[in-house]
Amino acid sequence: QVQLVESGGGLVQAGGSLRLSCAASGRTFSSYCMGWFRQAPGKEREFVAVISWGGGRTYYADSAKGRFTISRDNAKNTVYLQMNSLIPEDTAVYYCAARQVYSDYTIPLEYDYWGQGTQVTVSS
Numbered sequence: 001q002v003q004l005v006e007s008g009g010g011l012v013q014a015g016g017s018l019r020l021s022c023a024a025s026g027r028t029f030s031s032y033c034m035g036w037f038r039q040a041p042g043k044e045r046e047f048v049a050v051i052s053w054g055g056g057r058t059y060y061a062d063s064a065k066g067r068f069t070i071s072r073d074n075a076k077n078t079v080y081l082q083m084n085s086l087i088p089e090d091t092a093v094y095y096c097a098a099r100q101v102y103s104d105y106t107i108p109l110e111y112d113y114w115g116q117g118t119q120v121t122v123s124s
Contacts, residue, residue, distance in 0.1 A: 002026050002098050002113040009118030012086055020081040022096030033102045034079040038092035047106040086122045093117040
């Protein structure tokens with residue numbers, strides 16, 4: 001069982017930055033690939049980024065490439081999402097998720113554990 005708690009969301013102006021954190025419980029954090037997703041009102045949950053168990057592999061949605069960076073600290077059981085050059089279209093609830101297999105990582109249903117989400121609002 002893995003419990004995930006996101007933090008770091010908030011209100012920011014367009015062009016600004018935020019760093020989201022996702023703290024995981026349990027001693028097996030390093031055996032999970034970690035993903036970030038987001039969901040805007042009236043829209044489906046969409047993939048943002050994923051990082052492999054040791055952090056050696058990452059993959060980003062086109063909307064995140066060049067602006068967002070995913071990283072993890074296994075000693076702290078935490079995964080991060082650094083978001084720069086934010087735009088109003090980034091406004092959403094951001095969720096972290098965990099799964100043990102580094103494949104099909106863009107599909108929400110493939111993840112086993114989810115956090116409760118943190119709201120990110122980007123004003124124009």
